[in-house]
Amino acid sequence: xxxxxxxxxxxxxxxxxxxxxxxxxxxxxxxxxxxxxxxxANTASDLTPxxxxxxxxxxxxxxxxxxxxxxxxxxxxxxxxxTNVRPTAMLWRNMAAMATEEMLRANPIDGVVLLxxxxxxxxxxxxxxxxxxLPAVVVPGGPMLTGTFRGSPLGCGTDVWKxxxxxRAGTMAGADFLRSESSMIRSRGHCNTMGTASTMGLLAxxxxxxLPGIAGTPAADSRLLARAHETGRLAVAMVEQDxxxxxxxxxxxxxxxxxxxxxxxxxxxxxxxxxxIAGRLGVPLSLDDFDRIGADVPLLVDLQPAxxxxxxDLHRAGGLHAVLGQVRDLLDPAALTVTGRPLTDHLTDTDxxxxxxxxxxxxxxxPNAGIAVLRGNLAPAGAIIKPxxxxxxxxxxxxxxxxxxxxxxxxxxxxxxxLDVDADSVLVLRGCGPRGYPGMPEVANLPLPPKxxxxxxxxxxxxxxxxxxxxxxxxxxxxxxxxxxxxxxLAKIRTGDVITLDVAARRIDVxxxxxxxxxxxxxxxxxxxxxxxxxGWEQLYVNTVTGADTGAxxxxxxxxxxxxxxxxxx
Ligand code: FES
Numbered sequence: 001x002x003x004x005x006x007x008x009x010x011x012x013x014x015x016x017x018x019x020x021x022x023x024x025x026x027x028x029x030x031x032x033x034x035x036x037x038x039x040x041a042n043t044a045s046d047l048t049p050x051x052x053x054x055x056x057x058x059x060x061x062x063x064x065x066x067x068x069x070x071x072x073x074x075x076x077x078x079x080x081x082x083t084n085v086r087p088t089a090m091l092w093r094n095m096a097a098m099a100t101e102e103m104l105r106a107n108p109i110d111g112v113v114l115l116x117x118x119x120x121x122x123x124x125x126x127x128x129x130x131x132x133x134l135p136a137v138v139v140p141g142g143p144m145l146t147g148t149f150r151g152s153p154l155g156c157g158t159d160v161w162k163x164x165x166x167x168r169a170g171t172m173a174g175a176d177f178l179r180s181e182s183s184m185i186r187s188r189g190h191c192n193t194m195g196t197a198s199t200m201g202l203l204a205x206x207x208x209x210x211l212p213g214i215a216g217t218p219a220a221d222s223r224l225l226a227r228a229h230e231t232g233r234l235a236v237a238m239v240e241q242d243x244x245x246x247x248x249x250x251x252x253x254x255x256x257x258x259x260x261x262x263x264x265x266x267x268x269x270x271x272x273x274x275x276x277i278a279g280r281l282g283v284p285l286s287l288d289d290f291d292r293i294g295a296d297v298p299l300l301v302d303l304q305p306a307x308x309x310x311x312x313d314l315h316r317a318g319g320l321h322a323v324l325g326q327v328r329d330l331l332d333p334a335a336l337t338v339t340g341r342p343l344t345d346h347l348t349d350t351d352x353x354x355x356x357x358x359x360x361x362x363x364x365x366x367p368n369a370g371i372a373v374l375r376g377n378l379a380p381a382g383a384i385i386k387p388x389x390x391x392x393x394x395x396x397x398x399x400x401x402x403x404x405x406x407x408x409x410x411x412x413x414x415x416x417x418x419l420d421v422d423a424d425s426v427l428v429l430r431g432c433g434p435r436g437y438p439g440m441p442e443v444a445n446l447p448l449p450p451k452x453x454x455x456x457x458x459x460x461x462x463x464x465x466x467x468x469x470x471x472x473x474x475x476x477x478x479x480x481x482x483x484x485x486x487x488x489x490l491a492k493i494r495t496g497d498v499i500t501l502d503v504a505a506r507r508i509d510v511x512x513x514x515x516x517x518x519x520x521x522x523x524x525x526x527x528x529x530x531x532x533x534x535x536g537w538e539q540l541y542v543n544t545v546t547g548a549d550t551g552a553x554x555x556x557x558x559x560x561x562x563x564x565x566x567x568x569x570x
Pocket of ligand 1 (some may be wrong): 050081082083117118119157190191195197
């Protein structure tokens with residue numbers, strides 16, 4: 001099969017001379033004669049600490065590509081460090097995806113190995129690969145090893161939220177909290193809870209986009225490098241057999257990812273990422289599919305934030321394949337992987353080695369724990385809640401709204417000792433959707449008022465048009481759509497309105513007659529947030545981003561574009 005890169009290197013004319021000559025930096029003469037050119041899209045960065053080890057992983061991929069007869073090409077791409085990037089890494093996910101897509105298309109590339117880890121990096125890489133539709137395979141960078149503090153495991157993310165709430169409640173000294181800081185990050189790798197990075201690494205495999213068996217391998221485990229080497233070899237074979245995303249990824253692939261998401265108790269952020277990836281491929285996937293496919297899937301993995309253990313434990317207990325083995329009958333047996341064979345064909349080693357960490361189908365942590373999709377007059381286009389991370393007693397609740405117009409408004413008032421709030425109140429934070437913030441930050445698990453924390457309250461119903469960290473927990477209704485800044489009804493509610501949450505009925509409503517809600521004006525703060533002067537990417541983003549219910553991609557990036565480039569300048 002002719003290679004795409006032959007269009008650059010195959011010519012006997014001036015342009016072929018130019019393309020070859022500048023690439024002769026130590027590669028053999030036959031590097032340009034029909035050998036697959038494999039980009040290694042590498043998100044290694046010192047400013048993305050969860051991915052800083054990926055250069056070593058890339059070296060193993062390179063060796064694998066060489067060993068299979070391909071030519072490896074390091075391609076540093078935009079990297080997003082969740083803990084550093086302001087105002088929120090999600091503002092830049094689509095930019096990273098767009099930049100990677102364009103660089104893959106613009107260069108003489110036949111296939112690509114995608115190296116990601118920290119939350120947005122694997123989603124942006126998969127969105128890019130789906131758009132450019134070149135053979136692509138993911139190497140998830142893997143979670144870090146478990147840290148301990150005073151003899152107890154310390155999960156990154158989840159324990160930060162818990163311990164900081166203990167400090168606010170006055171039950172932990174601030175100095176002890178800071179002492180735990182150096183114990184948390186024990187090794188290279190991404191967060192070790194079932195947060196977004198862990199979830200997206202595992203879902204990349206459930207989708208069929210990784211070497212089978214690699215996802216969840218700790219970053220410090222030498223087996224990750226061995227699998228990275230194999231992935232390099234696989235990428236060459238994928239090019240030779242033209243295994244492109246559009247030929248591999250189907251509705252069944254996303255079905256399998258949603259089953260895995262539910263069984264793992266994965267991050268709510270996977271919803272916007274899977275919707276965006278499917279949108280790039282033209283695979284029909286809706287918010288309701290998450291409820292339809294996932295709601296009755298049992299929660300099998302006892303990992304923080306929903307449970308007790310961490311990613312190192314999951315790997316030791318049998319990993320993703322042991323989990324998928326328990327729900328094999330729920331998987332689509334026709335959905336393919338990068339090997340060219342179905343996902344279910346690869347589920348041959350599914351023993352559970354620690355039934356405390358991975359439960360059997362007969363003894364799940366919860367019988368049905370997928371993400372629930374809510375609708376109602378507060379969220380006509382949908383909202384989501386993760387029942388596995390919520391308090392069971394709050395899943396049916398009525399309470400008075402306490403409304404905050406922005407994160408700044410929240411921070412200015414939440415600690416006020418005379419704040420008119422009680423344990424039954426419903427905390428509402430708006431203006432945090434894709435357009436409103438902009439970038440849909442992870443603020444939906446808003447902190448509880450200190451006076452209630454001191455009284456022993458540890459969870460309240462919270463509603464937001466933003467996202468929640470995958471490591472967070474609580475009874476949080478999030479991704480409310482349409483968002484307040486786009487004119488959604490969330491913009492119209494007022495402190496004191498009564499809100500009803502009924503997860504069993506899949507409803508979220510404000511107790512107001514339709515005509516009264518329709519007649520209300522949106523809060524002025526929503527319009528003024530959009531009117532702020534902007535430039536560059538932020539302006540493009542605010543003008544074109546879609547709602548959370550469709551993946552918060554830019555409207556003009558939905559749908560694959562392919563890899564053809566019609567013109568060149570030489
Ligand atoms: Fe990178 Fe959590 S901060 S995965």
